Amino acid sequence: MATPQDVLPPSGPPPLSETPLSRTPLSKTPAAEAETLTGPPAKPSSPAEPAPADPPIDAPVVARRRPWQWVSAAAALLLLAMAVNSVVRNKAFQWDVVAAYFTSTSVLDGLVLTLWLTAATLSLGFVLGTVLATMRLSGNPVLRTLSWGYIWLFRSTPPLVQLLFFFNIGALYPTLGLGIPFGPEFITFRTVNLLGPTLTAVIGLTLLEAAYAAEVVRGGILSVDRGQLEAAQALGLGRGRVLRRIVIPQAMRSIVPTAGNMLISALKGTSIVSVLAVSDLLYSVQLVYNQTYQVIPMLVVATIWYLVVTTVLSTGQYYVERHYARGATREGLPPTPLQRARAGLRRLQRSVDAEEAR
Template sequence: MAVQEPAEPMLLPPRHHWRAVAAVAVSVVLAAFVASLAGNPNMQWDVVGNYLFSGQILDGLANTIILTILCMAIAIVLGIIIAIMAMSGNPVLYWVAQAYIWFFRGVPLLVQLVFWFNLALLWPRIGLSLPFTDIDYTISTNVLITSFVASVLGLALHEAAYMAEIVRAGLLGVDSGQSEAGRSLGMSDGQLLRRIILPQAMRIIVPPTGNEVISMLKATSLVAFIAGGDLMTAVQNVYSHNFRVMPLLIVASIWYLIVTTLATFLQFYLEKRVGQGFSSVASRSKRA
C-alpha cells in the first residue's frame, strides 16, 4: 500500500489588514477632492484650456526658461570663482568670498530683486567717469537696469552664493591623494584644478545643482513682483484683467510641473555622465 506523501505546504504572505483599510481611506479622500476640483464650476477648465497655449503665456514661459538658464550659468561660473577664493591662501580673497556668501545668502531674494530694480535711487547714472578729465562714459541707471536685467542680477547673484557652497563641498570631497598625484607629475595649480579636481568634484556637484535648477525655475516667479516678464508675470497680467485667478494659476502650475519634470530627467542623465569611472560595482571592488 502506497504511503500518502504529505502535501508540500504553500508559503503565504502575511496578512495586512490595516494596509487595506488605510489604502481605502486615503483613496476615498483623494477621490472626493479630485471630484470636487474637477467638477467645480469655479475652476473654469475651459479657461485653463484657452490660455494654456496662448501667445502671452508661452512668451512668459520662454522668459522663465531663459531666466533660469542664464541665471544658473552666471551663478555656476561665479560660484566656482567664489569657492576657489574661499579656499585660497590669500586672506583678502578668503574674507571677500565669505562676506559675499554671508550677504547674498542672508538677504531674502525678493528684497534683493526689489533692490536691483530700484538701483537708480542709489546711483542715478552708472559707468566710468574719471574726475578732472573729460572722460565720462555713463548711462542712466533706469535705461541700463530694465526689469529683466534686475531679475537676472537678483536671481544670479543670490544663487551664486549657494553654488559657491556646493562647489566648495565638491572640491573638498575629492581625495587629497589626487592633488598629490597631480603635483608629483609637475602639474600647475590651474591644470590640477581643471583636469583632475573639478572633473571629479562634478560628481558631487551635479546632484545638488540639479536641485538648484529646479528651485531656480520656481524662484523666477518672484520676478513677477518687479514685472520681470516671466510666466508668473504673464499670468498676473491676464488675471488682473479678467479676474480668472484660479484657472490661470492652474495654467502656470501645469507649465511649472512640465518644465521641472524635464529638468529632473536632464539631471538624471547628467549624473550618469559625470559618474564615469565611478560605477557602484567598481567602487565596491576597489574597497575590497
C-alpha cells in the first residue's frame, strides 16, 4: 500500500535532465536581427540567367504609325476639292464677267477710297487712342473717368448708328459755337450741309477706332514688367528715354498682333459707309450691278479684292511682329516662309547632285 510520501512529488528543484530548456527563448544574434529588418539576403544570380543586353546604338527609330491621321487628311482634301470644283464649274458665278470688271475704273476708284479711309481712320484713331490710354493710366481721377466714359460709350453703340447720328448732326445741333459755357459764344457756324458723306465717315470711324485703340495701347503698356521700369528709374534714366527705349519696344510685341486685327477689321468695316452713299469698293460694285443686274459676279469682284488686300496686310503684320520679336526667346526667330523655301530648294539640289555623283 502506497504511503502519502510516495504520492507527493519530492521537494526541491527538479533535476537538470527534466528542465525545459527548449521552451526558454534564445537571444537573437546581430545577423538574425539584420535579416529580420531587411529581409532575407538576395539569392546570387545563377550563371544560367544572362544579363540584359543594351540595345544597339545604330538601331533605326521607327515613327509611330498614325493611319487615321492620313485618313482625316485625305477626307479634308477631298472636301476641299469638291468645294473648289463647285465654285469653278458653277456657271452662276459668271467668271467672264468677274474678269471683265475686276480692273474696271469704277471698281479701282472704289478700292482706292476704301484704302484711304482705312489708313486715315486707323492712323487718327491710334493717335486719339494713345491720348485716351494715357488718360486712363493717369493718376488724375477726372481724366481716368472721362477716358473710361468715352471708351464705354463708343464701344457700346453700333458703328452704323454712330455714322447715322453724325450724318444727321444738323438735325441735332443746327448751330455749333465756341465760347464760355452758359455764356457768350465767340465763334458760331451752321451745321446744315457741314458734314458731307466722306467727312462723316472719317469722323465716325475715327472716333470708333480710337475707343478700341485706347484699350490696345493700354494693354500693351501694362504688359511691360514693372521691374524694368523701376530698374530704369534706379539708373537715373529720363521718362522720355524710358518710354522710347524700354516701354514702347516691349509693348509693341503685344500691340502689333491686335493692331493688325484692327487694321483688317477697319478695312472690312469701311463697307458700312455705303449706306451714306460714299463711293467705296462695295458702293461702286453696287452701282454696277444696279445697272446690269449681275449681282453675284460683282459681289465676287468685291470679295476677291478684299481677299487680296487682307492677304497683303496679313503678310506685313507677320514681318512687323517678327521685327519686334527679336530677342524675345533664346532660340532666335523662326525662319520665314521664303527662307524655308530656299532651304528646301538647297536640300533638293544637294539630293540631285548626290544622285548624279552616283
